[in-house]
Amino acid sequence: MSHPHLQVVSADTAPPVRGVPTSPSSLQFDNVLDDAPIGYFEVDARGVVLHANRAGCEGLGLDARRIHKPVFAAYLHAKSMYPFYWLVKKLLETSRPASCDLQVRRPDGKTYWVRFDGAVRSPLPDGQRTCLLSMIDISEQREAESRLRASEQRLRCLIESIPDSIFVIRNGAIVFTNAAAERLVSGENRSQLIGRPIEDLIMPEDHDLLVALSGLEFRPVPTMRPLEMRFRAGDGQPLTADTTWLALQFEGEHSLLCVARDQTDRKQMQARLAQADRLTTAGVLAAGVAHEINNPLTYIFFNLESLRADLVALQRGETVDVEAANLAADRAMGGAHRVRDIVKDLRSCTTDSDAREMVSINDVIDKTLEIAQPQLRYKASVERAFGQVPALPANFGRLSQAFLNLFVNAAQAIPEGGPSKQSLRVATEATPTEIRILVQDTGAGIPEHARARLFEPFFTTKDVGSGSGLGLYICHKYLSQYGGSIELVDLPPYATSFLIRFPHQQQGQSPLDQKPSPKLVPEVKARGETSLRLLLVDDDGVIRTELQHALAPRFHSIVTAGSGSEAISLLRETPGFDLVLCDVLMPDGSGPDVYRWLARHQPDMLSHIGFITGGAYTDDARAFFATHTVHCLDKPFSREDLAAFLELLLPRDEATMHAATG
Known part of the structure; x- marks a missing residue:
């Protein structure tokens, strides 16, 4: 190999280096470096090896102190020859220490990486300047670095291909993102995201969550449940995402990792499925509600027809029993009021709104039982054991939907056989710290294997086509919105018992009045001359x-x-x-x-x-x-x-x- 700036000696023409040198320089080299554990070589400007110690020869795979090819480049990989001559030239031109990594080739053809550190020696008597090179095996280091680079590359590929958005945040600003983060906030590329405050990407309504997270990188917690946050998309529209926040060391500094999963489509699908579940429940209740409405409609018709007959009689000049006519009108009005109340209860129990007000748990349960009564009446007796409980800030309709799902599930689990044999019991009570509701039935019960997944969406123990698997999931979701919890407990003799808890929202709240029992309408004796x-x-x-x-x-x-x-x-x-x-x-x-x-x-x-x-x-x-x-x-x-x-x-x-x- 030749180099335009170096005088290169061919390995075939240069004499081999043999034996122990006898010059003062050689004696000095031999005495000081020969037994050193690190390989040393002395080369001239042409790259010819003048001296080598024992460790250096062994490093090249040669017998000690015997260099067969005095041109050092002969022991290098082809790609390392130019860097070697560049190192020698730089040393001689600058007289300053320099180093480089080269691949050395052994006689058996195997190569390994070596770090050469060089310095210029004092001129020889003939004025020639030489370079002293130390040789350290860095093969394991290079292999480790190679593995590390490969690992980093795999990790980067994984991070870039993962569908979850990743943000690394330091002092409130984004310092790293992946490709999914760009997609989450479409319209922003990575260069635009780096350096931006994370709050720019979060909807203002959720900035209080960011405030709560501030400083987390300096006070890491073992585990943290996912937080639902709304991100601002490129078009300004909100995107709902489940986020997980962790403290970590990034580039040697305390940082915060945010992993966000876009749940917008899932939330929209869940909303549609929740609506479908409400429609399914409404379908189940429709026949019963029709029954409840048809009863008052029947006596509305009767009494209106009686009033119409009285009007016809008046037109004919006949005498009309005014008291009976007033009674018929009152009955018709009573029937209309009953229809109105049924519709009002149905509307209040099925309204999908998140508007909150102070509501009575007892009233919610009572009205919901009225809506579910047609499903329960012919299967089970209903026992109400209402205690005095404080009001709760919640939405009447959503709480009613939660309880309605429980009651309909109970009705579907109770076999036909008469209400004297089956029962549904609903009890409420208040403790110093919480409101408790117990819903129990004597139905088929819930299999042991199904209990762990009871509140998962789409999980059902019913036959295919008999349920969506969303009833208990929606029940759990709506109760959780108001700080409530629900769990399955074993309380024999009931087959299924659900315990619902709400924390006290206001202390000193006056108890709610109990709903009085409706008065029975007195029966009327039959009259007439027929014998039937x-x-x-x-x-x-x-x-x-x-x-x-x-x-x-x-x-x-x-x-x-x-x-x-x-x-x-x-x-x-x-x-x-x-x-x-x-x-x-x-x-x-x-x-x-x-x-x-x-x-x-x-x-x-x-x-x-x-x-x-x-x-x-x-x-x-x-x-x-x-x-x-x-x-x-x-x-x-x-x-x-x-x-x-x-x-x-x-x-x-x-x-x-x-x-x-x-």
Whole structure:
């Protein structure tokens, strides 16, 4: 190899260095450096080796003190030859120490890295200047550095490819980001992000969270739960992200690491799924709510028709019972108020708003139970054990939705078999530090393997198509928004018990009044000259009363029952009824139960039983109507509808005699 600025001697023409030098310089070199553990070489301006110590020869893989090729470049890797001559030239030109890393090649062809540190020796007697080079094996160091660089490269590739956004923050300013961070705040490239205050990327509403995080890099905590924060996108729109904050040493200084995961799409999807879950719950409740509304609508129709008949009579100049007309108007208004209250309760329990006010937990639960009552009435008895509890700053609708999910889940878990055998219990109490709500049912219970995942979204123990798996997740989410918690506890004899806790928000809050029990509507005795006997069966006292008023002119005797079991007892003890009008769904014995009893004991009555219903069929009721041909009148219905229905059920001669009702 040649170099334009160096005189290079060929390894083939230069004499080999043998034996121990005898010149004063050689003797000095030998005496001082020969036994040194580090390899030393003395080379001239041409790169010819003048002297070498034992460690140097061994470093080149040669016998001690025997240099076969006196040109040092012959022992270097091809890529290291030029740097070697550059080192010699620099040493001789500047007379200052210099160093470089070179690859040395052994006789067996293996190469390794060596660091050469050089200095210029005093001129020889002939005036020639030489360089003294020390040789240190740095192969392990270079290998470690290579592994470190590869590791850093892998780590950088990982950081750049990870979908989570990474920010390293020092003194409130961003000092490092990855590619995902650029995507999170689209419109900003990395050079624009570096040096910017992190608060520029956070929506003002969440700046208080940044204040709480300040100084965390100097007081690290072992673990920290994710914080939901809103970032400002490039277009200024908010992006919701789950962030994790950790203290770390970055570039030798205390810094703060923020890992952010964009949850905007997931939050929007969850909102849509929550809406879908509300619609699903509404669908489950729809039939029951229709039943609750159809009952008052029925007696609204009855009383309005009675008032219309009175108006027609007045137009004809006939006398009208003003007191009866006022009573009919009052009943119609009462029915309208009941419909209004049902709709109001339904709206307050299903409104999706986060507006907060001081709400009564007892009132929320009571109204929610009213909404869920059609689902529970025919499956379980409901026990309320309300204590005196303080008001809670929350949203009525969201709390109601949380409890509604619990109640509907309980109703779905309770097998059909009669409310006398199953129960749902809701209890509230206040301790000095918290409000406690206990929701218990005697349903199927929750399997042990499912308990750990109970509040995860989309997890359900129901059959495919029977549930979205969001009910308990949304319940947990809404309760958490107001500082509440929910857990599954074991409290026999109940199969499932959920304990809900809320911390006290205000001390000294006056207890809430308990909701008084509604007064029962008194029953009206039947009147009339006909000999027909009617058994009227309905669990709604108001419906029974209104039907009695409407049917009194047509029947000699009207006997009422509030349940299927009571109706069966009356049929057994006082047979001979001409007609049975029976509701379908009742807490203690259903309409189908009455029909099946008649089929066994009084089969002649099967053609004289008619069903009236507001809907909300159970599985048993749906199966019954699918397999039996029976007469059924849906609520709400008018007097004319009722008269036409009776035509189908009464003996022909009686139906002809009493072609009209009222």
